[in-house]
Amino acid sequence: xxxxxxxxxxxxxxxxxxxxxxxxxxxxxxxxxxxxxxxxxxxxxxxxxxxxxxxxxxxxxxxxxxxxxxxxxxxxxxxxxxxxxxxxxxxxxxxxxxxxxxxxxxxxxxxxxxxxxxxxxxxxxxxxxxxxxxxxxxxxxxxxxxxxxxxxxxxxxxxxxxxxxxxxxxxxxxxxxxxxxxxxxxxxxxxxxxxxxxxxxxxxxxxxxxxxxxxxxxxxxxxxxxxxxxxxxxxxxxxxxxxxxxxxxxxxxxxxxxxxxxxxxxxxxxxxxxxxxxxxxxxxxxxxxxxxxxxxxxxxxxxxxxxxxxxxxxxxxxxxxxxxxxxxxxxxxxxxxxxxxxxxxxxxxxxxxxxxxxxxxxxxxxxxxxxxxxxxxxxxxxxxxxxxxxxxxxxxxxxxxxxxxxxxxxxxxxxxxxxxxxxxxxxxxxxxxxxxxxxxxxxxxxxxxxxxxxxxxxxxxxxxxxxxxxxxxxxxxxxxxxxxxxxxxxxxxxxxxxxxxxxxxxxxxxxxxxxxxxxxxxxxxxxxxxxxxxxxxxxxxxxxxxxxxxxxxxxxxxx
Amino acid sequence: xxxxxxxxxxxxxxxxxxxxxxxxxxxxxxxxxxxxxxxxxxxxxxxxxxxxxxxxxxxxxxxxxxxxxxxxxxxxxxxxxxxxxxxxxxxxxxxxxxxxxxxxxxxxxxxxxxxxxxxxxxxxxxxxxxxxxxxxxxxxxxxxxxxxxxxxxxxxxxxxxxxxxxxxxxxxxxxxxxxxxxxxxxxxxxxxxxxxxxxxxxxxxxxxxxxxxxxxxxxx
Numbered sequence: 001x002x003x004x005x006x007x008x009x010x011x012x013x014x015x016x017x018x019x020x021x022x023x024x025x026x027x028x029x030x031x032x033x034x035x036x037x038x039x040x041x042x043x044x045x046x047x048x049x050x051x052x053x054x055x056x057x058x059x060x061x062x063x064x065x066x067x068x069x070x071x072x073x074x075x076x077x078x079x080x081x082x083x084x085x086x087x088x089x090x091x092x093x094x095x096x097x098x099x100x101x102x103x104x105x106x107x108x109x110x111x112x113x114x115x116x117x118x119x120x121x122x123x124x125x126x127x128x129x130x131x132x133x134x135x136x137x138x139x140x141x142x143x144x145x146x147x148x149x150x151x152x153x154x155x156x157x158x159x160x161x162x163x164x165x166x167x168x169x170x171x172x173x174x175x176x177x178x179x180x181x182x183x184x185x186x187x188x189x190x191x192x193x194x195x196x197x198x199x200x201x202x203x204x205x206x207x208x209x210x211x212x213x214x215x216x217x218x219x220x221x222x223x224x225x226x227x228x229x230x231x232x233x234x235x236x237x238x239x240x241x242x243x244x245x246x247x248x249x250x251x252x253x254x255x256x257x258x259x260x261x262x263x264x265x266x267x268x269x270x271x272x273x274x275x276x277x278x279x280x281x282x283x284x285x286x287x288x289x290x291x292x293x294x295x296x297x298x299x300x301x302x303x304x305x306x307x308x309x310x311x312x313x314x315x316x317x318x319x320x321x322x323x324x325x326x327x328x329x330x331x332x333x334x335x336x337x338x339x340x341x342x343x344x345x346x347x348x349x350x351x352x353x354x355x356x357x358x359x360x361x362x363x364x365x366x367x368x369x370x371x372x373x374x375x376x377x378x379x380x381x382x383x384x385x386x387x388x389x390x391x392x393x394x395x396x397x398x399x400x401x402x403x404x405x406x407x408x409x410x411x412x413x414x415x416x417x418x419x420x421x422x423x424x425x426x427x428x429x430x431x432x433x434x435x436x437x438x439x440x441x442x443x444x445x446x447x448x449x450x451x452x453x454x455x456x457x458x459x460x461x462x463x464x465x466x467x468x469x470x471x472x473x474x475x476x477x478x479x480x481x482x483x484x485x486x487x488x489x490x491x492x493x494x495x496x497x498x499x500x501x502x503x504x505x506x507x508x509x510x511x512x513x514x515x516x517x518x519x520x521x522x523x524x525x526x527x528x529x530x531x532x533x534x535x536x537x538x539x540x541x542x543x544x545x546x547x548x549x550x551x552x553x554x555x556x557x558x559x
Numbered sequence: 560x561x562x563x564x565x566x567x568x569x570x571x572x573x574x575x576x577x578x579x580x581x582x583x584x585x586x587x588x589x590x591x592x593x594x595x596x597x598x599x600x601x602x603x604x605x606x607x608x609x610x611x612x613x614x615x616x617x618x619x620x621x622x623x624x625x626x627x628x629x630x631x632x633x634x635x636x637x638x639x640x641x642x643x644x645x646x647x648x649x650x651x652x653x654x655x656x657x658x659x660x661x662x663x664x665x666x667x668x669x670x671x672x673x674x675x676x677x678x679x680x681x682x683x684x685x686x687x688x689x690x691x692x693x694x695x696x697x698x699x700x701x702x703x704x705x706x707x708x709x710x711x712x713x714x715x716x717x718x719x720x721x722x723x724x725x726x727x728x729x730x731x732x733x734x735x736x737x738x739x740x741x742x743x744x745x746x747x748x749x750x751x752x753x754x755x756x757x758x759x760x761x762x763x764x765x766x767x768x769x770x771x772x773x774x775x776x777x778x779x
Contacts, residue, residue, distance in 0.1 A: 436613075
């Protein structure tokens with residue numbers, strides 16, 4: 001689970017191990033330069049101060065600053081391991097005419113004194129951290145490999161506080177090495193961040209932050225970016241340091257009972273809480289409280305078991321604590337999963353009802369609109385169109401009676417022609433509003449009629465087992481009508497094919513042509529239809545790469 | 560000639576009846592819906608029923624359904640459909656029988672009184688009267704594409720073909736195109752030869768042959 005969480009952040013287990021290895025190398029080299037630096041600053045300092053009484057001290061001082069600079073340069077290069085690139089000292093130009101000028105410029109350069117300050121601080125910090133790093137890694141490896149070597153030591157091995165004399169205990173030690181490895185890794189990270197951060201501060205500007213370095217946590221002066229991992233690393237480093245100090249005190253006090261183990265326990269509990277809660281908080285929001293409880297319970301259980309083990313085993317009293325934690329967890333789990341099901345969140349329920357209602361009313365509105373359009377078409381048919389037909393008929397009868405008055409007859413014939421034209425226009429208008437054949441005979445017949453009426457050759461294929469709702473039929477019909485009109489307009493020489501079929505509960509309308517393609521989906525008359533289709537929770541796509549014809553595909557859910 | 564009229568809109572129905580009576584055509588019954596039409600046909604056995612496509616109660620295609628049912632009961636009765644629309648699916652259903660005595664006209668054609676009366680007489684006599692819009696759709700349907708079966712016809716021959724499909728006689732075609740009957744005969748024989756149709760002198764059978772050819776969509 002931890003590995004999964006890491007993968008989520010882009011840092012795999014391998015990445016982490018590689019990072020820990022680099023940190024170890026960095027801190028070990030740092031320990032070497034710390035020892036070197038200690039000798040240099042102490043020796044050069046004493047020599048300069050002593051000889052300063054004589055004039056000879058001045059060239060020695062200049063020589064010493066060169067040594068400081070040279071040693072600092074080693075640490076700048078070493079910083080590349082931690083920061084992704086070497087540091088660059090912000091030295092001024094020390095060249096000058098004559099010895100005194102050079103001396104003055106060197107002494108006046110703040111970087112000279114920052115180098116010295118770094119040597120002094122790092123000679124302590126670098127040494128302690130390097131020692132701690134090597135000690136922690138050695139402890140981890142020794143614990144992990146316990147089954148391989150404990151038997152070689154007569155009477156069993158003593159690892160700090162633990163006496164290992166059986167294979168079972170050896171494997172327990174291997175298991176214990178896992179949390180120790182985690183703490184070690186974090187401590188390495190924390191110490192590296194601290195030392196490299198101090199180096200960047202004193203030894204000069206760091207490398208230009210690359211995009212990669214900026215994206216990767218744990219690089220650069222991370223304590224300023226409030227990276228939670230750096231906080232954890234800092235805590236681990238401080239805890240390790242504190243533990244190291246207590247071990248040193250224990251050694252100095254003449255050993256005996258390994259009491260620093262209680263200090264280690266005290267330091268480990270907050271660290272484990274910190275780490276596990278941080279992991280738990282990565283869970284999805286809904287499961288976060290439960291995850292946090294799991295994390296805290298695990299730490300409490302581990303603490304109880306550890307205390308039991310450290311206190312000399314005996315009756316396994318932590319069983320009651322473990323049982324209690326388990327019951328609490330089970331209760332939480334039950335409540336978290338069942339409660340939501342039995343009593344859905346009031347707000348969520350309200351929203352769900354609202355969505356239901358809106359879906360229903362929107363569909364209702366569209367149904368009403370569709371019915372309204374059919375009513376308008378019928379009104380036109382029964383009203384204006386019928387009257388015009390009647391008018392045309394009466395004009396025809398009048399025309400007959402005017403056979404002996406040719407001029408008047410011509411006028412009446414003209415009027416009849418106008419009436420016929422008006423009827424034809426009304427017919428086209430009514431068909432555009434709601435084609436009667438669609439309501440009477442359904443989508444197949446209506447689309448068939450569209451294909452016949454189109455100005456281009458159209459192959460029609462309709463496969464429907466039952467009629468979709470009227471409003472869906474109507475939208476599908478107008479998609480076909482508009483698409484065919486577009487083909488005739490933009491690709492007059494093309495041929496088109498229309499397919500209408502059901503895919504599960506979805507009605508699919510596809511109009512394809514073999515024209516030149518390159519259709520602008522937004523520019524065509526289909527833009528208006530998209531709104532109509534989308535209001536029905538459908539989709540309308542226009543695919544028209546240049547040279548490959550155009551396909552208009554509408555999907556209309558009928559469920 | 561005895562006629563039944565089925566039209567739910569009183570204004571139009573009365574207009575049509577008045578028009579027919581003015582020309583001494585006997586209207587033996589008037590119906591307002593499909594059921595009434597079928598009853599009238601059973602009672603009066605008329606020569607022709609003039610039927611509106613849209614009738615109560617559904618105001619959909621009741622008229623077409625009633626007409627098809629009427630033909631099924633009595634294949635002798637002529638049916639003249641009046642509609643506001645040309646719908647290929649309706650004409651296809653009507654023509655499916657392949658027999659004469661069928662007409663399909665847009666309503667506004669009633670204003671052309673002599674043309675309308677001509678169509679009424681033709682259909683009552685077992686002939687055919689198709690609206691020129693209906694024919695135009697049939698021709699367009701059959702002739703789609705540059706290598707369609709109608710591509711070999713000259714424009715004038717196509718006009719003649721369309722007029723035949725409307726159900727016109729040779730004399731009517733000659734009058735419509737302002738050419739001699741002899742010229743019409745020649746065009747017709749050219750059309751029939753090019754379309755590989757059996758030649759015949761009978762007007763009805765000629766019309767039916769042309770319609771059968773135009774409707775044979777899949778044969779192409």
